[in-house]
Amino acid sequence: MKAAPLLSVENLTVRFPGATNWFGQVTSQVHAVNNVDLCVLPGESLGIVGESGCGKSTLVQAVIGLVRLTSGRVLVDGHDFAGANGTLKRDLRQKMQIVFQDPQSSLDPRLPVWRLITEPLHIRGGMPAAALRARAEELAVSVGLRSDQLDRLPHEFSGGQRQRIAIARALSTDPELLILDEPTSALDVSVQAQIINLLLKLQRELGLSYLFISHDVSLVRHFCDRVAVMYLGQIVETGPAEAVFDDPAHPYTRTLLASVPSLENSLPDVDASLTGELPNNRRLPAGCYYRERCRSAVPGCELPQALLAVPKANAESAPRHQARCCLHMPA
Amino acid sequence: MVAINPEDQSAAGRVPKRSRLHFLWYLTRRSPLTLVGLLIITLLVIMIVGAPFIAPYDPNKVMLSARLMPPSAAHWFGTDEVGRDLFSRVIYGSRASCGAAFMIVLISMSIGVFLGCLSGIVGGVFDSAMMRIMDVVLALPALVLAMALAAALGPSLFNSMLAVAIVRIPAYVRLARGQTLSLRERVFVKASRTFGASNLYILRWHMLPNALSPLIVQATLDLGGIVLIAAALSFIGLGAQPPTAEWGALVSSGRSFILDQWWYGTFPGLAILVTAMGCNLLGDGIRDMLDPRLGTR
Amino acid sequence: MTAHSVQRPHALSIENLSLEFPTYAGAVKALDGVTIKVGNAEIVGLVGESGCGKSVSTMAATRLLPEGRYKITQGSIRLFGRDPMAMDEEELQQVRGKLVSTIFQEPMNALNPTIRIGQQLVSVIRRHEALGRKAAEAVAVNILADMLIPEPARIMQAYPFELSGGMRQRVLIAMAFSCNPGLIIADEPTTALDVTVQAAILRLIQGRARRTGTSVVFISHNIAVVSQICDRLYIMYAGRIVESGPTRAVLDRPQHPYTRALLRCLPERVRPKEPLESIPGTVPNLLDPPPGCFYRPRCPEADARCMEKPHSTALPGGQAVSCWQRAGHPSHPSSEVPS
Numbered sequence: 010m011k012a013a014p015l016l017s018v019e020n021l022t023v024r025f026p027g028a029t030n031w032f033g034q035v036t037s038q039v040h041a042v043n044n045v046d047l048c049v050l051p052g053e054s055l056g057i058v059g060e061s062g063c064g065k066s067t068l069v070q071a072v073i074g075l076v077r078l079t080s081g082r083v084l085v086d087g088h089d090f091a092g093a094n095g096t097l098k099r100d101l102r103q104k105m106q107i108v109f110q111d112p113q114s115s116l117d118p119r120l121p122v123w124r125l126i127t128e129p130l131h132i133r134g135g136m137p138a139a140a141l142r143a144r145a146e147e148l149a150v151s152v153g154l155r156s157d158q159l160d161r162l163p164h165e166f167s168g169g170q171r172q173r174i175a176i177a178r179a180l181s182t183d184p185e186l187l188i189l190d191e192p193t194s195a196l197d198v199s200v201q202a203q204i205i206n207l208l209l210k211l212q213r214e215l216g217l218s219y220l221f222i223s224h225d226v227s228l229v230r231h232f233c234d235r236v237a238v239m240y241l242g243q244i245v246e247t248g249p250a251e252a253v254f255d256d257p258a259h260p261y262t263r264t265l266l267a268s269v270p271s272l273e274n275s276l277p278d279v280d281a282s283l284t285g286e287l288p289n290n291r292r293l294p295a296g297c298y299y300r301e302r303c304r305s306a307v308p309g310c311e312l313p314q315a316l317l318a319v320p321k322a323n324a325e326s327a328p329r330h331q332a333r334c335c336l337h338m339p340a
Numbered sequence: 341m342v343a344i345n346p347e348d349q350s351a352a353g354r355v356p357k358r359s360r361l362h363f364l365w366y367l368t369r370r371s372p373l374t375l376v377g378l379l380i381i382t383l384l385v386i387m388i389v390g391a392p393f394i395a396p397y398d399p400n401k402v403m404l405s406a407r408l409m410p411p412s413a414a415h416w417f418g419t420d421e422v423g424r425d426l427f428s429r430v431i432y433g434s435r436a437s438c439g440a441a442f443m444i445v446l447i448s449m450s451i452g453v454f455l456g457c458l459s460g461i462v463g464g465v466f467d468s469a470m471m472r473i474m475d476v477v478l479a480l481p482a483l484v485l486a487m488a489l490a491a492a493l494g495p496s497l498f499n500s501m502l503a504v505a506i507v508r509i510p511a512y513v514r515l516a517r518g519q520t521l522s523l524r525e526r527v528f529v530k531a532s533r534t535f536g537a538s539n540l541y542i543l544r545w546h547m548l549p550n551a552l553s554p555l556i557v558q559a560t561l562d563l564g565g566i567v568l569i570a571a572a573l574s575f576i577g578l579g580a581q582p583p584t585a586e587w588g589a590l591v592s593s594g595r596s597f598i599l600d601q602w603w604y605g606t607f608p609g610l611a612i613l614v615t616a617m618g619c620n621l622l623g624d625g626i627r628d629m630l631d632p633r634l635g636t637r
Numbered sequence: 638m639t640a641h642s643v644q645r646p647h648a649l650s651i652e653n654l655s656l657e658f659p660t661y662a663g664a665v666k667a668l669d670g671v672t673i674k675v676g677n678a679e680i681v682g683l684v685g686e687s688g689c690g691k692s693v694s695t696m697a698a699t700r701l702l703p704e705g706r707y708k709i710t711q712g713s714i715r716l717f718g719r720d721p722m723a724m725d726e727e728e729l730q731q732v733r734g735k736l737v738s739t740i741f742q743e744p745m746n747a748l749n750p751t752i753r754i755g756q757q758l759v760s761v762i763r764r765h766e767a768l769g770r771k772a773a774e775a776v777a778v779n780i781l782a783d784m785l786i787p788e789p790a791r792i793m794q795a796y797p798f799e800l801s802g803g804m805r806q807r808v809l810i811a812m813a814f815s816c817n818p819g820l821i822i823a824d825e826p827t828t829a830l831d832v833t834v835q836a837a838i839l840r841l842i843q844g845r846a847r848r849t850g851t852s853v854v855f856i857s858h859n860i861a862v863v864s865q866i867c868d869r870l871y872i873m874y875a876g877r878i879v880e881s882g883p884t885r886a887v888l889d890r891p892q893h894p895y896t897r898a899l900l901r902c903l904p905e906r907v908r909p910k911e912p913l914e915s916i917p918g919t920v921p922n923l924l925d926p927p928p929g930c931f932y933r934p935r936c937p938e939a940d941a942r943c944m945e946k947p948h949s950t951a952l953p954g955g956q957a958v959s960c961w962q963r964a965g966h967p968s969h970p971s972s973e974v975p976s
Contacts (some may be wrong), residue, residue, distance in 0.1 A: 128531075132541060199915055272860070
């Protein structure tokens with residue numbers, strides 16, 4: 010019944026050297042991503058929510074191969090992505106493409122649109138220019154650009170159109186999974202709506218899977234089937250979008266949801282959980298990472314927390330909704 | 341903060357295309373000095389290309405009957421000690437002086453950009469070694485190196501050009517390396533890597549095209565300084581050898597007559613001054629125009 | 638002078654202001670007949686997408702636009718009844734610190750990276766108030782504590798780079814409030830920050846302004862953020878005010894088609910996975926804007942009347958809208974937005 014995951018991340022950890030001594034030895038490390046497990050099934054959207062510094066961008070870069078993994082594995086279609094090379098690597102690359110946050114910087118300002126869109130194919134090689142152009146035209150139309158715009162340069166387009174170009178580029182290799190790294194946060198709301206609608210339409214038509222990274226909780230709730238909430242490089246809560254957002258189990262998720270600006274709610278009261286600083290990720294806290302800012306911290310929080318199923322009256326979604334908080338665990 | 345930038349507002353709609361004439365008019369209004377620079381360089385190019393048509397006399401024709409004549413209708417800049425027409429010599433001198441400067445920039449820029457990009461991409465020990473070597477080269481004064489080369493290989497325009505070119509390489513290496521390093525972190529280069537692009541691909545399609553404009557600005561600004569250095573080398577006798585008409589050499593021979601025949605050294609000197617100024621004005625103008633904060637045109 | 642007037646002058650009053658930037662390609666008409674009134678102790682929001690002129694209008698009012706790069710073609714500005722355009726540099730310095738403070742989006746650019754936080758705060762306070770060093774330091778510590786900054790005494794000794802973005806922004810807000818200005822202009826102060834920090838900062842600005850009776854102009858592209866702290870809203874589009882009114886009224890009964898579309902774009906009011914309402918087309922080119930209503934090319938309700946420029950029509954309840962479709966019928970039957 011359960012389909013094989015398209016992407017699965019197993020126990021992924023990324024550390025950067027934080028400081029070095031005079032001899033070039035690393036004396037402290039930045040713990041960017043700590044033991045993250047996640048998987049994306051065919052046709053589903055997994056959202057990763059978290060604030061700046063929570064490690065969501067590093068996680069994405071590690072998955073796509075821009076950052077070296079410290080430990081753990083990234084499997085694409087069951088094959089180890091980081092360890093692959095040759096034609097296997099090439100084939101795996103085709104399956105997974107990325108759309109970056111700011112289309113202004115993710116498109117080379119000196120290349121015309123058709124070259125930008127077909128860059129992954131151009132790099133792969135073996136296609137004549139005429140075929141690349143024809144493919145570019147086809148892709149441009151599918152994301153809502155006009156075919157007479159193919160010879161223009163990126164600066165002649167608005168932000169939303171540029172992001173369409175970036176999406177067309179990601180689609181050029183017929184991928185099965187798109188990684189969307191804050192794809193609309195550089196855009197205005199009305200344009201954001203256009204891009205989100207386009208992505209939803211593409212998903213319906215092409216059966217794409219999405220790994221959607223965002224700090225915008227209401228957008229993730231709208232867009233994703235499942236979500237993972239990250240805090241300090243760790244997944245603190247994960248589950249179906251409605252379960253996590255309507256009935257958050259982790260205190261951090263609750264604070265996050267309460268802070269989301271909304272047309273209906275008034276401002277939340279300010280307390281320590283809002284004013285405190287994010288702990289330093291050079292030295293990880295013992296026990297629960299959120300303990301120092303947590304309003305409901307109790308004895309027991311100083312022990313390491315495991316990601317465990319949240320007990321639910323509704324047994325159906327119970328095993329899939331997990332949180333890393335001892336308050337919810339049967340003693 | 342976005343709203344203050346007038347360009348941003350036009351980004352959404354299409355900016356209407358304007359004619360070349362409009363561009364010149366805009367330049368006159370916003371930056372008349374750039375226009376002056378452009379004018380000087382244009383005149384200079386016309387001079388270099390059309391020297392035989394503009395010069396009224398053969399620059400090397402000796403006319404002992406007309407020695408050291410002051411400026412007149414027949415000889416606009418006067419004549420020298422063997423009666424050669426100075427105006428013609430200044431016109432022809434632009435070929436030697438500016439041609440040399442241009443060659444120097446071309447040589448140092450191509451070597452410098454190649455080494456700089458290589459250094460930026462390869463990195464590590466190679467990069468460190470390269471930068472140290474460049475520090476050493478940077479410490480060499482152009483004139484001293486030129487003298488050493490002249491002493492070893494004999495004085496000639498080519499040898500002094502070589503000396504100046506070598507000394508100018510580090511500037512381009514540093515600039516190209518800096519560009520490469522900053523471009524390497526740009527998102528579109530990272531995107532290219534996720535598509536499986538090799539270093540060579542990124543260098544060819546992303547780095548060179550994007551690094552080019554600051555390099556061109558640097559080259560234009562350099563040109564002015566190099567015209568001065570080339571003239572200085574000829575002035576001290578290490579560059580163009582007589583009877584070649586060259587500005588620095590002309591000033592040098594005019595020096596002995598400066599008290600009684602002021603025109604001899606003055607006009608070639610003015611030519612050097614105006615050329616150097618023209619290059620600097622144009623270079624500054626191009627830099628301002630390419631600066632994204634000041635608008636793209 | 639408004640000596641004969643019994644009312645105190647508005648904190649900020651921008652009247653029918655039009656402003657353009659001359660560029661290579663022609664004049665960019667950044668503002669076109671903008672009228673904004675900010676009363677005393679009032680928190681007013683300015684909402685619109687990038688390039689709509691929301692920052693330009695307040696920067697014009699405080700003369701922070703680059704001198705000589707813009708041209709005011711009509712209208713007037715009054716800051717507490719005085720004309721900033723007529724002030725010399727010295728008066729402006731006085732006004733900027735004492736009467737009006739601005740909080741910008743990027744706090745790192747507004748703080749000197751080489752000077753300790755405390756010293757920067759103290760020098761701002763002492764520039765505008767006759768206080769000794771010790772007294773000014775005490776005031777500074779108090780204000781920092783007011784901004785819920787933990788260990789204010791330690792923060793006073795810190796350099797800007799040692800603080801997180803949220804902390805720096807709180808220091809800047811403290812700085813802005815330090816001289817008890819009558820008006821604070823907050824230009825996207827929370828856009829670069831995380832939502833949890835944003836919530837705290839909005840609370841702080843609101844609380845402090847209410848307690849001291851300071852007027853605030855809050856500029857944001859995020860209508861939800863603005864709606865949480867503002868009494869009244871101005872919605873801007875392409876350099877014009879399209880709608881204004883009390884926050885609740887504008888949110889519950891938006892009159893202008895643009896305001897409605899803006900509210901429907903938000904995922905908050907739509908069921909998951911349903912298409913969001915998006916606005917077709919793009920913002921008009923301000924070098925060469927279309928005739929009549931600027932929103933007409935994207936507006937589903939446009940008709941022949943819209944070829945002429947609409948005036949602002951006052952509606953009951955303090956709302957005003959610039960739209961021909963609402964001019965005749967103040968209580969349009971379809972004006973309720975299903976939520």
